[in-house]
Amino acid sequence: MATIVNVTEEKALQVKDFEFTYAGADEPSIKKLTMPIAKNSITALIGPSGCGKTTLLRSFNRMHDLYPGNNYKGEILFKDKNILDAKEDLIDLRINIGMIFQKPTAFPMSVYNNVAYGMRLKGIKNKTELDDRVEKALKNAAIWNEVKDRLKHDADGLSGGQQQRLCIARAIAVEPEVLLFDEPTSALDPISTSGIEELIVELKKSVSIIIVTHNMQQAARVSDYTGFMYLGELIELGRTEELFVTPKEKLTEEYITGKFG
Amino acid sequence: MTHTQKRIIANNIVMVLSTTSALIGMGFLFWILSVLIINGVDALSFSIFTNEGAPPGYENSGLKHALIGQFMIVGVATIVGVPFGILAGTYLSEYGQKSKLAETIRDVSDIMMSAPSIVIGAFVYSIVVAPMGHFSGWAGSVALTIIMLPIILRTTDDMLQLVPSTLREAAFALGAPKYKVIMQVVYRGAKVGVLTGILLGIARVAGETAPLLFTSFNDNFLNTDMGEPMASLTVTMYNYATSPYEDWQKLGWAAAFILSMFILSLNIIGRLLIMKRKEK
Numbered sequence: 001m002a003t004i005v006n007v008t009e010e011k012a013l014q015v016k017d018f019e020f021t022y023a024g025a026d027e028p029s030i031k032k033l034t035m036p037i038a039k040n041s042i043t044a045l046i047g048p049s050g051c052g053k054t055t056l057l058r059s060f061n062r063m064h065d066l067y068p069g070n071n072y073k074g075e076i077l078f079k080d081k082n083i084l085d086a087k088e089d090l091i092d093l094r095i096n097i098g099m100i101f102q103k104p105t106a107f108p109m110s111v112y113n114n115v116a117y118g119m120r121l122k123g124i125k126n127k128t129e130l131d132d133r134v135e136k137a138l139k140n141a142a143i144w145n146e147v148k149d150r151l152k153h154d155a156d157g158l159s160g161g162q163q164q165r166l167c168i169a170r171a172i173a174v175e176p177e178v179l180l181f182d183e184p185t186s187a188l189d190p191i192s193t194s195g196i197e198e199l200i201v202e203l204k205k206s207v208s209i210i211i212v213t214h215n216m217q218q219a220a221r222v223s224d225y226t227g228f229m230y231l232g233e234l235i236e237l238g239r240t241e242e243l244f245v246t247p248k249e250k251l252t253e254e255y256i257t258g259k260f261g
Numbered sequence: 262m263t264h265t266q267k268r269i270i271a272n273n274i275v276m277v278l279s280t281t282s283a284l285i286g287m288g289f290l291f292w293i294l295s296v297l298i299i300n301g302v303d304a305l306s307f308s309i310f311t312n313e314g315a316p317p318g319y320e321n322s323g324l325k326h327a328l329i330g331q332f333m334i335v336g337v338a339t340i341v342g343v344p345f346g347i348l349a350g351t352y353l354s355e356y357g358q359k360s361k362l363a364e365t366i367r368d369v370s371d372i373m374m375s376a377p378s379i380v381i382g383a384f385v386y387s388i389v390v391a392p393m394g395h396f397s398g399w400a401g402s403v404a405l406t407i408i409m410l411p412i413i414l415r416t417t418d419d420m421l422q423l424v425p426s427t428l429r430e431a432a433f434a435l436g437a438p439k440y441k442v443i444m445q446v447v448y449r450g451a452k453v454g455v456l457t458g459i460l461l462g463i464a465r466v467a468g469e470t471a472p473l474l475f476t477s478f479n480d481n482f483l484n485t486d487m488g489e490p491m492a493s494l495t496v497t498m499y500n501y502a503t504s505p506y507e508d509w510q511k512l513g514w515a516a517a518f519i520l521s522m523f524i525l526s527l528n529i530i531g532r533l534l535i536m537k538r539k540e541k
Contacts, residue, residue, distance in 0.1 A: 063434065093436075094433065099434035107431070117432075117437075121441065171435070
């Protein structure tokens with residue numbers, strides 16, 4: 001059984017006996033996983049490649065539904081509702097639970113239209129309101145000063161780090177309650193990485209954050225809670241400072257001291 | 262002789278052979294182009310664009326009827342073929358994906374792309390021309406649409422698949438419904454590639470003659486009624502070039518020149534677009 005620390009904060013998400021099986025696979029990639037996600041905190045998911053951390057992350061906004069034949073079991077509670085329910089409105093879910101990807105995914109349109117994209121989907125058409133919220137989102141994503149004079153320019157012209165912050169601006173512009181980060185800095189240089197990390201810490205005031213990372217130092221730097229996953233199971237969830245200093249599980253200790261992974 | 266020397270000699274022989282072959286191929290291309298340009302430019306005059314066909318020996322005969330006929334037949338084929346091709350390509354890339362139906366459509370359209378166009382002409386003859394009882398511009402457009410469709414369908418499919426799936430996922434992750442993801446993100450990402458496919462598709466059908474002989478046939482005078490037989494540059498060129506009258510042969514050269522320049526420019530624009538896309 002996994003060692004799970006008592007999460008004292010309010011919960012943003014509650015995973016209960018969750019199982020996930022990819023289309024055509026015999027074995028589930030995630031097995032009977034139970035895990036609380038604290039509200040307005042940063043939860044990092046670490047573990048060796050193939051441990052299921054990205055699979056778990058992509059379950060929170062039901063990204064797996066884009067590809068046929070994938071199978072969920074158990075519960076993921078969000079606002080007291082099981083989001084795995086067949087009746088769940090995925091469009092609504094994804095507006096509430098946003099996602100930032102490994103590689104920047106700026107759309108082939110202007111900087112402004114990128115940020116306005118999600119808001120327009122929500123039905124916001126008023127030009128002044130859009131302008132205000134685009135500016136606010138870009139400011140919150142710490143990229144406003146760099147792009148304020150090129151809002152009408154193609155987003156392709158921005159650097160990788162700028163594009164990633166643009167994607168964060170686009171995601172926070174729709175005011176989600178949870179943001180999922182899938183290795184958001186693995187394609188970026190160290191300076192852009194530290195910029196994104198600072199931004200993530202800043203963002204937890206308004207959203208709950210789950211971040212998958214290959215980089216243990218990153219998990220240690222930014223997160224409040226860290227979950228260590230191995231072979232599709234949660235081995236340990238602890239407060240980050242405790243998990244890295246005094247891990248309760250032997251496997252966790254071996255992983256964070258670099259004995260495998 | 263050492264091993265290295267043997268290798269150098271073998272290398273030189275292959276290099277000379279392949280370079281010569283390439284030059285021979287290029288030589289024919291430039292030969293064709295130069296003969297075409299010399300005779301075509303010589304035959305070209307302003308009246309060609311303003312006058313219709315005339316019996317041999319008459320002055321002031323032109324290609325206006327063929328140009329307009331060509332434009333209408335290819336135009337209708339494009340108006341019908343492009344949306345169908347893009348929609349079908351969208352189905353393959355975004356909905357059908359790797360399903361059996363989608364893979365079958367891909368295979369069939371690949372076969373159709375290499376089908377002899379004269380067979381398609383004969384097919385349209387039997388389903389359109391024979392029941393109608395006469396040749397018509399519409400029948401010509403039907404034949405060209407059939408030839409164009411698989412080209413546009415497959416390039417659209419390929420180009421849409423080149424759009425990274427993470428871009429689609431990012432749009433879905435913002436709560437976009439599928440049709441908006443396709444129209445606002447995937448199409449935008451692939452627009453240059455799809456446009457190239459359209460241009461190359463038009464270029465391909467604009468040079469077709471065999472299917473038009475079976476369908477739109479020909480008309481020596483201006484006709485803008487698609488329900489009637491219609492002149493086209495290609496069939497006109499075929500008739501004029503094989504005629505014994507010198508003035509008609511000259512018009513044939515002019516038609517060949519105009520047609521080649523049109524197709525050449527479509528191809529060049531298509532290639533420029535591809536290059537521009539690769540720079541990004």
